[in-house]
Amino acid sequence: MSVQGILKEKGCAVVTASPDATVMDACRLLHANHIGAVVVVDGENKIQGIFTERDVVAVIAKRGTEALKGSLEHVMWKNVYCCSKETSVNGLMDAMNRHKARHLPVQTNGRLTGIVSIGDVVRHHIRAIEVEAEYIRSYISG
Template sequence: MLVAEILKDKGGAVFSIAPQNTVAQACAELESRRVGALIVCDEERVVGVLSERDVVRAIARDGEASLERPVSDYMTRDVIFAEPAETVAVLMTRMTDRRIRHLPVLKAGRLTGVVSIGDVVKCQIAEATHEAESLRTYIAAG
């Protein structure tokens, strides 16, 4: 399965935040959207990702004061992207190797969606289930 197919099923909604917004604002957005990461955008350009993990590290380092600091102080700046034509297997390897859970998807330099590790696992389970069912049908047909 390709990234484009995942986005077709789940939609291309991207929840973003500006780098100057506070970590407290980001936490409120993470909670209200029920997501694990926000894409940090300066206008149309992706400049980072702020994940729940980044927030935990910020609080561990700087305590409550981190909540009033800008997202740009704590976001992950080295953003790893996915492309619509990539396979789920490629994404799984990239996410595992880099220990990341969210990949913004770029098509021709434009942000078109986000794929999470949950999306990838869901896809892998669906493919395995389909394959098992196909094998059962084949065996039953004799």
């Protein structure tokens, strides 16, 4: 299976923010949506950065709570690791492991088209194992 299959199951909605949004705005988005990352995009939905729970901790540890008033463009991770809808699940797991990333935005023609989290990958992997186990059970009993 590929990223396309995961997005087909979970949907393509992504919580985004603009680069001029404040860190506090992003924290509110993370909390309200029960998510771990906000993708920062421009007006054309081109990925400018990503801001995660880890970034919240880092910016407050470095600058204190005053950092919450600053804009995302100064604290977001700009070197965003992305994948495409064609990326295989194995390729996705490899990229997440290699980059220590828990969220990978999905990009098509330079624009944001979805996001995949480590939780999405784990759910997919568990379902695949369950299907295989059921197949083996029915083969043995059948």
